[in-house]
Amino acid sequence: SYSILGNDWRLEYPYCGPHGDLQPAFPDEVGWVYDTTRKLFWLLPGFMYGKNHSYQCPTTNAQGVAFRIMQFDPTRHSWRILEKKPSDDLDGQVSNMHFAQYDPVEDTILRLYWHGGRGVGMAVYHLKSGEQEYVGLARDSTSRYINNARLNQEYTAVDWKHRQLYVISPLEGRLLRYDLAKRRMTYLADTPIKAKLDTTILVWDSVNDVLLWPYIPTLDGQVTLYIYHPDT
Numbered sequence: 001s002y003s004i005l006g007n008d009w010r011l012e013y014p015y016c017g018p019h020g021d022l023q024p025a026f027p028d029e030v031g032w033v034y035d036t037t038r039k040l041f042w043l044l045p046g047f048m049y050g051k052n053h054s055y056q057c058p059t060t061n062a063q064g065v066a067f068r069i070m071q072f073d074p075t076r077h078s079w080r081i082l083e084k085k086p087s088d089d090l091d092g093q094v095s096n097m098h099f100a101q102y103d104p105v106e107d108t109i110l111r112l113y114w115h116g117g118r119g120v121g122m123a124v125y126h127l128k129s130g131e132q133e134y135v136g137l138a139r140d141s142t143s144r145y146i147n148n149a150r151l152n153q154e155y156t157a158v159d160w161k162h163r164q165l166y167v168i169s170p171l172e173g174r175l176l177r178y179d180l181a182k183r184r185m186t187y188l189a190d191t192p193i194k195a196k197l198d199t200t201i202l203v204w205d206s207v208n209d210v211l212l213w214p215y216i217p218t219l220d221g222q223v224t225l226y227i228y229h230p231d232t
Contacts, residue, residue: 001074013077017062023079025055025064029153029198031100031111035127041072042109044125046098047153082130097123097152098198101165103180110180112151112167120151120185122178137178137185150197151176157202157211159230166202166211166228170195175211175228192226 001010017023024030024043031044045067055064062079069082097111109125113134124133149169156167163180173194178185196216203212211228 012074013072013079016057017079019060019062021062021079022065022070022081023057023062024070025066029098031097031109033100033102033109035102036104037107039074041074042100042102042127043070043072044097044100044109044111045069047096099155101156101158105163106180110156110165112154112156114150114152120149122183135183149174149176153198154195154200155202157204159204159206159209159211161206161209164230166204168195168200168202168213170197170200177230188230189228 001012002008003010013023026048027043028047028049030046030048031042033042033044034040035042048066057064065079065081070079071082072079097113100109100111102109106124107127109127111123111125113121113123115121120137122135122137124135125131126133149172151167151169154167154170156165158165158180165178165180167176167178168174168191169176173191175188175191176185177188191213193215196218199216199219201214201216203214205212209230211230213226213228215224215226217224
């Protein structure tokens with residue numbers, strides 16, 4: 001964790017935990033959110049590269065857990081597996097969801113998914129019941145298809161004041177907005193430049209009410225910051 005006030009870092013949990021503990025085995029790109037209601041972190045399975053590789057920590061350390069919903073308690077500095085886990089009716093596509101957002105109003109975790117012919121949708125994990133709900137988004141309000149958008153692999157940003165979630169469809173170069181209350185996706189604008197698959201990172205600036213997009217052409221290239229003003 002990083003303290004902005006103190007300008008220092010603190011190790012909350014080691015790379016390989018102590019013997020007797022459980023910890024995530026391969027959390028490459030997963031749903032990772034802070035639950036402001038329970039004061040806990042949630043980890044939902046996503047892209048976990050180690051599926052076909054051996055767990056890297058020694059047997060004398062913590063036991064690695066893959067493809068299970070887990071919680072991290074920042075007070076106790078410990079992990080645990082949730083007994084309730086969402087059903088997967090998308091033929092394994094849940095494991096390709098790389099990012100998530102916690103909605104404190106609905107007490108849910110939101111993850112965009114893509115499933116070929118079924119198109120784009122929002123997976124809604126209800127924390128109290130442990131049930132997974134899938135909301136299909138095959139078309140946006142302009143009736144333009146977004147079926148071929150791999151939105152499940154991109155970072156999202158949320159304007160919580162207006163309850164709007166933003167995401168960029170990199171293959172199409174389109175900025176999309178999902179209304180959390182209406183459960184509807186709309187097309188906003190074409191992006192100034194085509195985004196890169198799997199590296200499109202968005203941040204909502206709640207001070208200036210603008211969307212920040214640091215465009216990354218390559219992993220070692222120069223970053224260009226684009227700013228989108230929703231009001232104009």
